[in-house]
Amino acid sequence: MNHLTPQSKDNSSLGFKPDRRGARRPDVPVRRRGERLYGPCVALVRGVDAEGQEFTESTVLQNVSAGGLYVNLQRDVRLGTRLFVVFAFSPVALQNVPVPRVAAHGEVRRVDALDAKARGVGIQFQHHRFL
DSSP: OOTTSTTOOOOGGGTOBOOOTTSSOTTSOOOOOSOEEEEEEEEEEEEEOTTSOEEEEEEEEEEEESSEEEEEESSOOOTTOEEEEEEESSSSOSTTOOOOEEEEEEEEEEEEEOSSSOEEEEEEEEEEEEO
């Protein structure tokens, strides 16, 4: 089977799990507009945190769609904050590895407290491009 054909919904060749939206709770309507790819990918996030301090953090991207992404950060950020993210479609480091990479500017649309310090952050793309 060719994993690059448009008919294929199997993202396993990229190391991602397929989108299972609605699979656990078929009685709940799905609000997502598009497919998401799930899987750990290396990401670099740059911006200003909730304390007003500039930061650059290497982290793991949890999922990505055409409209945005969800990433874990070890700091708090405010809704509406603009962040810059570079990520690779690979679970390995961004440096010296020939994998597709994306640079994106986006706005924080969701912040989930994961523990006392860590946050899950949903970022809606404002602009993105392949590197």
